[in-house]
Amino acid sequence: MGRSAPGTGQTMSMTVGVVGLGLIGGSIGLALREPSRRIIGFDVSPEACKEAQSRACVDEIAPLDAVAAADVVFVASPPVTVPEMLEQVFQLKPPETVVTDCASVKAAVMRWAETRKEPQFVGGHPMAGHERGGAKYASAWLFRGARWLLTPTRWTDAAAKARVREVVKLMGAEPVVIGVKEHDRHVATVSHLPHVLAAVLAELAKDLEHVDAAGGSWRDLTRVAGVEPELWTQILVGNSEQVARVLADTEARLADLRGALEREDRNAVREFFMSARQAKVKATR
């Protein structure tokens, strides 16, 4: 098991297992690869394995039982498969292996965790991504400066939690412990809603003749408009209650602003932007 050698700040040898070799799994491999660590990966798709190897995301591809025997295992498979993959890993792994996942909605995963009561499991979610999926776009720097949300259960062992925190920090991310419900409420606003709005923006511009004549705001706001439909269907359906709530909130705010414009209420329009500016300043403080 990898540990910091006292007084040296050096991390000793560690084996990391990565289940699911897409953008996130591939980036975990790249972010952790070092001569002192062995990264072993598994994916049900031979193409994904080949891509992860060609990008040097892993030291080797191995069967699931070998990957599950690593010191720390990251399950980074598509959201709907995560509880099943975790179950398989827990059936194969030795007792000391610490396991975490990367699902961007935690409700289903944590329902599985509640039934399992596993001291070696910690839920996780890196707040980083890319508008394109697959190990092809994996980057060793993807998690640098990003928060990595952790959702331990009441059965999670303190040492297991500390180990996941440590490995997350090795990737340059900042671990933040958060409750499951709070997590799903939070990501509905800061991640799922932005992806929905980007998609709506792209959709509305579909029939414009001069869509190429857009400025930086349009480019920024539609960067994530082309994300993988199946992945994002899983994410939104997995967090449907919270997403529906923020969609209704958004509809109400837009209808308010529309009403202000229709009755030419300049003060209400100004207030809309003033309040947003305060919120933006607060958020970036």
Next chain:
Amino acid sequence: MGRSAPGTGQTMSMTVGVVGLGLIGGSIGLALREPSRRIIGFDVSPEACKEAQSRACVDEIAPLDAVAAADVVFVASPPVTVPEMLEQVFQLKPPETVVTDCASVKAAVMRWAETRKEPQFVGGHPMAGHERGGAKYASAWLFRGARWLLTPTRWTDAAAKARVREVVKLMGAEPVVIGVKEHDRHVATVSHLPHVLAAVLAELAKDLEHVDAAGGSWRDLTRVAGVEPELWTQILVGNSEQVARVLADTEARLADLRGALEREDRNAVREFFMSARQAKVKATR
């Protein structure tokens, strides 16, 4: 008057007047400054003049009549002041001076132009900006690669239109001629709506404890959330009909998606993202 010396591709000396020395006016000055050109600026605010001078956006600050006597004049004052500033410039200028503006909504400006029937006037709108205003953030590169929408009237002289196109190209922008109604319909979707959505996103995140734990999509989508409230009130109110239309469209799309989530209609959610992805691919082609 600046002209290309035949066969050399060199632009000869030209005087450019800039009325309104904020982000756009300041950037026009920086983008055009060269030993062979003289940039003279005017702003009703002494602070704005001082800032533009300290950033070297202009060669000199001058009274409006001197600025109006330049070869080409850009009116880049706040949207609601543009028709009045244009009127003043036209009362002061010599016949040969070509005048354009930078208002991001063209309806009011072009109503003024319709009454004036001036052959030396061409409406304009650079599709570039910054989340912060003022000459402090002006940049010589702001317009590089950006489209610069032009709305000539039926009275616009062909030589005047050619002159504005030429100067716009000198700044690295690409001139695109567009009708007034089409312009305002277009910017409602590609510029005004993105700014509104950014503001709503920032607003909804106001009370989240972990708003700092957001990923790149949230950062991108809220970049323009803190724009200047008075400026954006003028823009939205000036284009209220078109903005109200795209807000209603957006509300309808969000309500559709919310309905699909509420009845767990995975196919409808997937279709939402697939259609957006196609739109995004089409827009970036």
